[in-house]
Amino acid sequence: MRPSDLDALNRQFAIRDRLFFREGPGGLTIAEIRHSGGEATIALHGGHVLSFRPRHHPPVLWLSREARFETGSAIRGGIPVCWPWFADHPSNNAMPAHGFVRATVWTPSASETLADGSTHLKLATADSEETMKRWPHRFRLEIAVSVSDVLRVALTATNTDRSAFSCTGALHSYFNISTPANVRIKGVAGVAYLDKVDRMRRKVQDGDVFIDKETDRIYLDTNAACTIEDRGMQRRIGIAKTGSRTTVIWNPWVEKSALMKDFGDDEYQTMVCVETANAGPDRVRLAPGESHTLEAVICSEASDPERPPIVFLPATGPGDKSA
Numbered sequence: 001m002r003p004s005d006l007d008a009l010n011r012q013f014a015i016r017d018r019l020f021f022r023e024g025p026g027g028l029t030i031a032e033i034r035h036s037g038g039e040a041t042i043a044l045h046g047g048h049v050l051s052f053r054p055r056h057h058p059p060v061l062w063l064s065r066e067a068r069f070e071t072g073s074a075i076r077g078g079i080p081v082c083w084p085w086f087a088d089h090p091s092n093n094a095m096p097a098h099g100f101v102r103a104t105v106w107t108p109s110a111s112e113t114l115a116d117g118s119t120h121l122k123l124a125t126a127d128s129e130e131t132m133k134r135w136p137h138r139f140r141l142e143i144a145v146s147v148s149d150v151l152r153v154a155l156t157a158t159n160t161d162r163s164a165f166s167c168t169g170a171l172h173s174y175f176n177i178s179t180p181a182n183v184r185i186k187g188v189a190g191v192a193y194l195d196k197v198d199r200m201r202r203k204v205q206d207g208d209v210f211i212d213k214e215t216d217r218i219y220l221d222t223n224a225a226c227t228i229e230d231r232g233m234q235r236r237i238g239i240a241k242t243g244s245r246t247t248v249i250w251n252p253w254v255e256k257s258a259l260m261k262d263f264g265d266d267e268y269q270t271m272v273c274v275e276t277a278n279a280g281p282d283r284v285r286l287a288p289g290e291s292h293t294l295e296a297v298i299c300s301e302a303s304d305p306e307r308p309p310i311v312f313l314p315a316t317g318p319g320d321k322s323a
């Protein structure tokens with residue numbers, strides 16, 4: 001982006017001492033948000049939250065040291081937006097995995113300080129000639145990011161077409177961990193899941209999730225919050241959600257890490273994805289004019305056996321529209 005375009009963005013959307021735009025890695029335009037409770041960066045490329053760090057805490061989101069910051073590619077880490085389909089395209093292998101909006105440039109549409117004091121930025125994208133070739137529907141997508149000591153990310157999809165469409169998607173969130181052996185993920189005990197590393201067999205989660213091998217699971221029919229308990233970092237990360245009946249937990253482990261060009265061979269040891277999703281049978285059907293919001297609310301706190309688990313504030317999304 002040219003310096004004059006950056007100036008124009010800052011004139012329209014910057015909030016003094018709280019939000020400004022700058023050039024980031026690979027020349028991508030980044031919004032930097034500073035709040036007394038925490039800091040975040042968001043790339044216009046993909047409407048992608050790259051980092052979130054509550055004050056006095058280590059970074060919550062993980063970003064690969066091999067991430068590519070270039071037009072047309074997805075960024076490995078942070079919170080990629082997967083839409084209008086999650087994972088592989090249902091019928092066409094030539095289409096990119098996880099849809100196309102994570103590799104296109106979004107446009108800021110609003111910024112403000114909300115009544116609760118959090119700093120708020122909205123980015124939007126919509127159908128174009130290019131997207132119509134890949135997915136023949138007219139839409140508007142907006143991502144609203146609010147930053148304080150908590151990160152709220154709400155993705156609203158609106159059908160601006162004349163006929164109904166169905167979509168899936170995810171806030172594909174990557175989290176920083178000390179090492180898998182120190183981590184347990186709570187929130188899906190007793191929940192049925194499809195095991196992508198075992199021919200999509202349907203299984204039921206027995207207790208907490210431990211990461212000790214390649215893990216790629218689509219947890220079904222759950223709107224429960226999850227916590228990532230990390231003994232090594234002595235903290236827990238909380239992920240609450242609305243508008244989602246699917247949670248995906250992913251760690252590529254050794255072989256798959258080595259296959260991915262934008263992922264360090266040993267980096268599976270420092271990350272886990274807990275994704276707020278609409279996937280598998282959890283498809284969203286939108287009639288003309290209808291909207292659906294998928295929201296993740298992410299926080300972190302020092303773990304202390306004496307303290308009760310994280311209690312989530314109610315999320316702000318307008319509710320479930322999953323079909």
Ligand code: BG6
Pocket residue numbers: 074087097098172196216217248250275
């Ligand atoms: C997860 C999927 O959501 O994303 C995995 O369940 C996939 O199967 C992973 O490997 C990463 O996908 P991508 O397209 O970003 O490499």
